[in-house]
Amino acid sequence: MGTLNSALSIIVGSLDADQGAISVTTNNLANANTPGYDRQIVQFSENDPIQEGNLSFGTGVTLEQAQTVRSNVLQIQLNQETQASGQLDSFVSGMSQVETLFNETAGTGLQTPLSAFFSSLQQLSTNPSDSSLRVGVISAAQNLATAFNQSSSALTTQQSDLNQSVEQSVGEVNNFTTQVAQLNNQISGLTESGEDPSALIEQRDVVLQNLSSVIGISIIGGDNNNITVTTGNGSPLVVGNQSFALQTQTNTATGMQDVFSQGQDITSQISAGELGGQIQVRDQQIPSILNQLDTLASSIENSVNTQSQAGYDLNGNPGTNLFTTPPVGVAGAAATMGVAISNPSLVAASSDGTAGSNGNANALAAIANQAIVNGQTPSDYYSGTVFQIGNAVSNATAEQTAAQQVTQQLQNQIGALSGVSLNEEAANLTKFQQAYDASARVVTIISDLTNEAINLGQD
Amino acid sequence: MSTRVDPNLSGELIAGINNNQQDVNVDLQQLSTGKAVNSLGDNPAAAAALVGNDAETAQVDQFQSNISSVQGLLQVGDSTMSSVVNLMTQAISLGVEGSNGTLSASDRQAVASQMTGILQQMVGLANTTYQGNYIFAGTETQTAPFAVDPTAADGVTYNGNTDVNSVQLSTGQTMAINVPGSQLFQNASGDVFGALNQMITALQSDSGFDAANTALENAFNAINAQRVFYGNGGAELDTVTSFLSQEKVELTSQQTNLIGADMGAVASNYSQAEVQQQALLAASGKIIGEATLFDYLPT
Numbered sequence: 001m002g003t004l005n006s007a008l009s010i011i012v013g014s015l016d017a018d019q020g021a022i023s024v025t026t027n028n029l030a031n032a033n034t035p036g037y038d039r040q041i042v043q044f045s046e047n048d049p050i051q052e053g054n055l056s057f058g059t060g061v062t063l064e065q066a067q068t069v070r071s072n073v074l075q076i077q078l079n080q081e082t083q084a085s086g087q088l089d090s091f092v093s094g095m096s097q098v099e100t101l102f103n104e105t106a107g108t109g110l111q112t113p114l115s116a117f118f119s120s121l122q123q124l125s126t127n128p129s130d131s132s133l134r135v136g137v138i139s140a141a142q143n144l145a146t147a148f149n150q151s152s153s154a155l156t157t158q159q160s161d162l163n164q165s166v167e168q169s170v171g172e173v174n175n176f177t178t179q180v181a182q183l184n185n186q187i188s189g190l191t192e193s194g195e196d197p198s199a200l201i202e203q204r205d206v207v208l209q210n211l212s213s214v215i216g217i218s219i220i221g222g223d224n225n226n227i228t229v230t231t232g233n234g235s236p237l238v239v240g241n242q243s244f245a246l247q248t249q250t251n252t253a254t255g256m257q258d259v260f261s262q263g264q265d266i267t268s269q270i271s272a273g274e275l276g277g278q279i280q281v282r283d284q285q286i287p288s289i290l291n292q293l294d295t296l297a298s299s300i301e302n303s304v305n306t307q308s309q310a311g312y313d314l315n316g317n318p319g320t321n322l323f324t325t326p327p328v329g330v331a332g333a334a335a336t337m338g339v340a341i342s343n344p345s346l347v348a349a350s351s352d353g354t355a356g357s358n359g360n361a362n363a364l365a366a367i368a369n370q371a372i373v374n375g376q377t378p379s380d381y382y383s384g385t386v387f388q389i390g391n392a393v394s395n396a397t398a399e400q401t402a403a404q405q406v407t408q409q410l411q412n413q414i415g416a417l418s419g420v421s422l423n424e425e426a427a428n429l430t431k432f433q434q435a436y437d438a439s440a441r442v443v444t445i446i447s448d449l450t451n452e453a454i455n456l457g458q459d
Numbered sequence: 460m461s462t463r464v465d466p467n468l469s470g471e472l473i474a475g476i477n478n479n480q481q482d483v484n485v486d487l488q489q490l491s492t493g494k495a496v497n498s499l500g501d502n503p504a505a506a507a508a509l510v511g512n513d514a515e516t517a518q519v520d521q522f523q524s525n526i527s528s529v530q531g532l533l534q535v536g537d538s539t540m541s542s543v544v545n546l547m548t549q550a551i552s553l554g555v556e557g558s559n560g561t562l563s564a565s566d567r568q569a570v571a572s573q574m575t576g577i578l579q580q581m582v583g584l585a586n587t588t589y590q591g592n593y594i595f596a597g598t599e600t601q602t603a604p605f606a607v608d609p610t611a612a613d614g615v616t617y618n619g620n621t622d623v624n625s626v627q628l629s630t631g632q633t634m635a636i637n638v639p640g641s642q643l644f645q646n647a648s649g650d651v652f653g654a655l656n657q658m659i660t661a662l663q664s665d666s667g668f669d670a671a672n673t674a675l676e677n678a679f680n681a682i683n684a685q686r687v688f689y690g691n692g693g694a695e696l697d698t699v700t701s702f703l704s705q706e707k708v709e710l711t712s713q714q715t716n717l718i719g720a721d722m723g724a725v726a727s728n729y730s731q732a733e734v735q736q737q738a739l740l741a742a743s744g745k746i747i748g749e750a751t752l753f754d755y756l757p758t
Contacts, residue, residue: 033467095500096498096500099498099499099500100498102499103498103499104499104506104509104510104513105494105496105497105498105499105501105506105509105718106497107513109510111510111513111514111517112513112517114514115513115514115517115518115521116517118517118518118521119517119518119520119521119524122518122521122522122524122525122627123521123524123525123528125525125624125626125627126524126525126528126529126532126626126636127528127590127592128624129591129592129600129601130590130591350598352598352620352622354597354598354599354600354620354622355598355599355600355601356592356593356596356597356598356599356600356601356624357598357622357624358598358624358625358626359624359625362625362626362627362633365627366627368514368518369630379510379511379513379514380511382510383507383508383510383511384507386499386503386506386507386510387499387503387504387506387507388503389499389500389503390498390499390500390501390502390503390504390506390507391503392500393498393499393500393503394499394500394501394502394503397500404474408470408471408474411465411470412465412470412471413465415465415466415467415470416462416463416464416465417463419465419466419467420466420467421463421466422466422751422752422753423466423751423752424466426751426752426753426756427752429756430756
């Protein structure tokens with residue numbers, strides 16, 4: 001039978017539940033701007049009724065739990081998108097620096113000194129014995145060599161800067177994986193003892209998010225809310241409460257830091273995250289451009305030297321090399337390119353040994369339009385390099401924009417699901433407050449009723 | 460229940476403002492440089508084509524510079540040739556005057572020494588230099604090509620060679636820029652020095668006038684024929700110059716097509732983006748400062 005006392009115990013339970021709900025709401029408000037925080041919603045449940053004869057009496061309410069509203073699917077998508085963005089960001093930033101070295105749209109790059117060199121030979125052909133025109137050829141050749149030297153050295157500097165970034169990124173990865181392992185440990189402890197680990201899971205999400213931006217990862221869920229984290233290609237980073245640090249080791253051939261996991265070189269397998277972008281620019285893009293510069297420099301040196309030897313200098317002696325001899329196998333040709341002669345009379349302009357002959361100057365100038373570099377003219381070959389650099393930047397930039405939009409969209413979706421809405425919390429707060437007020441009011445009424453019951457029969 | 464929206468708008472707002480700021484920056488850059496392509500990544504194909512365009516432009520510039528160098532040389536050659544022709548005309552009339560049989564021996568001697576003066580002037584003209592180079596020496600431009608030498612058949616030795624220099628005037632077009640002195644002055648169809656010496660000998664010996672007069676005529680015709688090279692050369696240069704100017708115009712317009720910005724369109728985009736930026740900022744200010752339900756709860 002429903003007694004006043006049972007009504008009182010229902011009310012006490014209800015006051016507890018409302019208080020709990022107000023506390024959850026307050027916590028939501030407090031964390032409205034906490035990164036990674038997922039809002040909680042209260043779950044009330046009706047207590048089991050008691051049966052008395054034909055009558056069933058409710059026994060009030062219990063605050064079952066404060067449920068965290070989150071979507072693992074969205075989190076995984078966001079992680080993946082963050083990896084892609086990280087890779088594109090570091091790729092674009094690395095390539096933008098390469099791009100400025102060869103910005104032909106602003107006249108910086110190799111075409112100007114290249115044209116100037118061949119023009120100086122043309123000019124010499126108009127007066128082959130003129131010493132100022134001969135000096136012009138030597139200084140144009142020097143400018144061309146210097147342009148190659150500088151481009152090559154700037155690329156090498158960028159490469160070693162990226163190498164340092166790779167080391168730093170590996171340090172960040174290790175830092176984050178250590179944190180994930182620690183959080184795993186705490187989370188599984190709480191889960192095992194039946195406590196709510198959501199606050200720590202959210203923290204772990206934030207760390208995973210940061211980790212994703214540095215390296216591509218896969219996450220596999222396990223028991224007790226534990227997770228296993230591996231690199232995109234499956235090398236372990238975190239298993240349970242243990243983290244596996246990545247190591248860097250100098251590659252003796254390239255002088256660059258290779259990334260090792262458990263003694264295995266995984267450098268070339270890292271494709272996502274900032275680390276992926278850094279490695280791509282460091283190990284693929286820059287070496288490819290350097291190789292093209294070397295090929296171009298070496299072809300120009302060889303062709304010009306061969307033609308110089310076919311001619312005669314101002315004194316009628318057989319021509320000597322205008323440029324230094326490039327290294328065998330082209331590597332390093334751009335870095336070491338130099339002019340072999342300083343005496344202007346040694347420029348081999350003559351084709352018959354007389355001082356006034358310009359035949360060889362013409363032949364040297366004609367190299368500009370000869371297919372001397374892999375079947376292409378120097379300018380055509382160089383324009384291919386320019387296209388390659390521009391294309392890499394342009395594609396990555398387009399993908400970067402798309403990735404930013406997707407990330408923004410995912411963040412919106414996550415926010416729509418898990419974000420704290422001040423209006424909603426205000427409404428809830430009011431709702432719970434009113435319920436609490438009502439319950440408290442019922443206590444007063446029951447108290448009055450009890451008094452009446454006690455005083456029943458007295459006049 | 461209606462769809463829940465992301466309660467935190469600031470992320471999206473900031474992304475929107477950043478994107479728009481990016482547009483504004485791009486427009487501003489295009490307006491300030493006048494170029495739609497300001498980095499290789501803006502348009503890789505245009506940037507690559509620009510390299511070819513730059514190479515061609517540099518060549519055309521150089522061809523124009525070649526032409527102005529050659530022009531000077533040809534002009535000196537042409538004016539020297541016209542002096543040579545004048546001298547020859549003088550020699551011919553002197554020869555006619557000397558050979559008409561009414562002159563005294565001393566008068567003939569005077570004409571002979573006049574003729575010797577002409578020969579010396581002729582050798583001087585044949586040794587003309589331009590910018591330190593003997594222009595009638597073939598490619599032996601550093602040594603005087605002609606020297607008086609009584610042992611030589613025509614009295615003058617040629618120290619030059621018969622090589623011809625060519626200079627490139629445009630893609631695929633070269634032009635010879637000299638005629639070897641031997642071809643000009645000691646041509647098989649008429650040797651200038653030989654004819655002058657022959658007339659001097661005739662005047663001194665009072666014999667062989669007819670042959671000497673014929674020789675002078677032949678030499679005159681030969682040099683007149685060779686002279687055409689210098690006159691025609693100048694005309695050819697003029698033709699090529701106007702062709703190159705046309706090519707330069709085409710290259711410049713090609714360059715504008717490749718990387719030039721459509722200034723009108725950019726200016727209008729820019730003002731549009733500016734308006735949008737103002738609107739975004741105003742909206743952001745409103746949204747960020749917007750009241751929530753809390754503001755309406757009873758206190």
